[in-house]
Amino acid sequence: MVVKALILLLAATLSRSVPFPEKEKNPDYWRNQAQDTLKSALKLQDLNTNIAKNVIMFLGDGMGVPTVTAARILKGQLAGQPGEETQLEMDKFPHVALSKTYNTNAQVSDSAGTATAYLCGVKANEGTVGVNAAAVRGQCNTSKGNEVESILKWAKQAGKSVGVVTTTRVNHATPSAAYAHCVNRDWFSDNEMPREAVEQGCKDIAWQLMQNVPNIDVIMGGGRKYMYPKNTPDVEYPKDEKANGTRLDGLNLTKVWLEKKPASKVTRYVWNRDQLMALRPAEVDYLLGLFEPVDMHYELERDQSMDPSLPEMVEVAIKMLKRNPQGFFLLVEGGRIDHGHHEGKAKQALHEAVQMDIAIGLAGELTREEDTLTVVTADHSHVFTFGGYTHRGNPIFGLAPTLSDVDKKPFTSILYGNGPGFKMVDGSRENVSTVDFTHSNYLAQSAVPLRMETHGGEDVAVFAKGPMAHLLHGVHEQNYIPHVMAYASCIGQNQNHCKSGGAHHGSAASLTLMSAVLSILCLHFLF
DSSP states (O other): OHHHHHHHHHHHHHHTSOOOOGGGGSHHHHHHHHHHHHHHHHHTTSOOOSOOSEEEEEEETTOOHHHHHHHHHHHHHHTTSOSTTOOOTGGGOSEEEEEEOOBTTBSSOOHHHHHHHHHHSSOOOTTOBSBOTTSOTTOGGGOTTOBOOOHHHHHHHTTOEEEEEEEEETTSHHHHTTTOOBSOTTOSSGGGSOHHHHHTTOOOHHHHHHHSSTTOSEEEEEOGGGGSBTTOOOSSOTTOGGGSOOBSSOOOHHHHHHHHSOTTSOEEEEOSHHHHHTOOGGGOSEEEEEOSSSSOOOGGGOOTTTSOOHHHHHHHHHHHHTTSTTOEEEEEEETHHHHHHHTTOHHHHHHHHHHHHHHHHHHHHHSOTTTEEEEEEESOEESEEEOSOOOTTOOTTSBOSSOOTTTOOOOBSEEEEEETTOOEETTEEOOGGGSOTTSTTOOOOEEEEOSSOOEEOSOEEEEEESTTGGGSOEEEETTHHHHHHHHHHTOSSOOGGGTTSSSOOOOHHHHHHHHHHHHHHHHHHHO
16 A cells, blocks of 8 residues: 555656657757757857956856756746756856866865865865965964955956855855955854954954955845844844844944945945845945845745845846946855755755856846856855656656665655755655655755765866857866956956957967968068
8 A cells, every 4th residue: 555655646746747848759859959059059160259348257156067957957847848958048158168176175175265266266275265275274374475366356456346246145155255365264253263363363254355355346145243243133133142243343344344435436235125126226336235144045935025136136236337337347156055955955955046047147138248258157066966767847856756676665856965864764764755845945865964965076067158258168177267257358467468458369260361461461572
């Protein structure tokens, strides 16, 4: 009876699968699709070698290749399609590379050392931001002299507008590498720092956000509690002591931020969605938006009356930054993809990835590929996978089509190598038919029990479009990425190709043709 019930459960799950379109039975459909793709590929021989006026970097924290594929299927299924044939916005980018994500001292990396690589151009130790590999995590006295600058700072020094948008804390690992130099990614405020580090002169990350790169034009995300004196009640959650301010130095950094801005500029601090949506981006010069005490809520749990979505934040940011005739650099992090995976909540993670993809599409509508380099990548992967020989259109959060041939129990297509989803019942694997495995906070089963699932060590994808996007190709060290972005936009250390003020040097074929023309002209005047 039990086995029969399980078979019925599997049949019910599969019956919810979306069948593939009838047109796919016709081989001409696939041949025509391939020919259309070939025509598009052939056009890529005409490389975009313009100077990138703008650079947008989308960082999906923890968005490994399995996450990209699963998010693609989810996006399609949310639209009523089978899902596998769907295109993410990043799928449409013409150039793709792989990035090696290891840290200098770690085979499987963390988000801090990787952020230093793809923002500052040098590989670093895990747990450190904005410092090179000579700096040791937690040792303040190894900081001085080992600081490295980010592409955000290079862009600001070149006269561009700059911005940081994240769904985590604005002083979390990814965004902090854009402006901070810190040997411990967890020093959000001075409250988290050891006394020795404070006495040696090290500064917390929130303080550095206000001081290190003057006048960052747009800052949006969470992390409000680290900006206020200890025990200051939060404006949104005044009765929640965990949301209270944490600073021991007594500073109100939002006030410091406002006071440091030029009186001639329009400066706004906002803490909820209504305030953000009421702004007129064309009339605001500097914006600080802190929407939660710590990280922002998952999209599936977001209070739409209080917190903006990632696409909404990105839209405001671009509309503000693009007013600068010299262009802009914008870092956008879909940071809670990572958190969903760590918690074993695949549904949360994948919905976060879809939200970031929506933001990528919106950014494309607000800019031009001719003068805007857009790069989408991840800092690292996770031990997340999906499989089980599922049928076409199988719900991405659904079951595999057969029972385990060992314990005779069903299993979900999505699984983790390790994490909090490991559970034994009466000495054997939990029977997923007894729980709601489609719930937003369902913990997908894992092979090894851990309180928090770990990162994965494999390469991650880099998607690129716009000026010089073709330089992101093949397999690269992660620290190569900001050097490409800087080269494309004529900022940073390598600007020899920009001296003419026009477009980049042409292709080898163009140079050969020019050389031949010059040779003919020389012969003409000689004879």
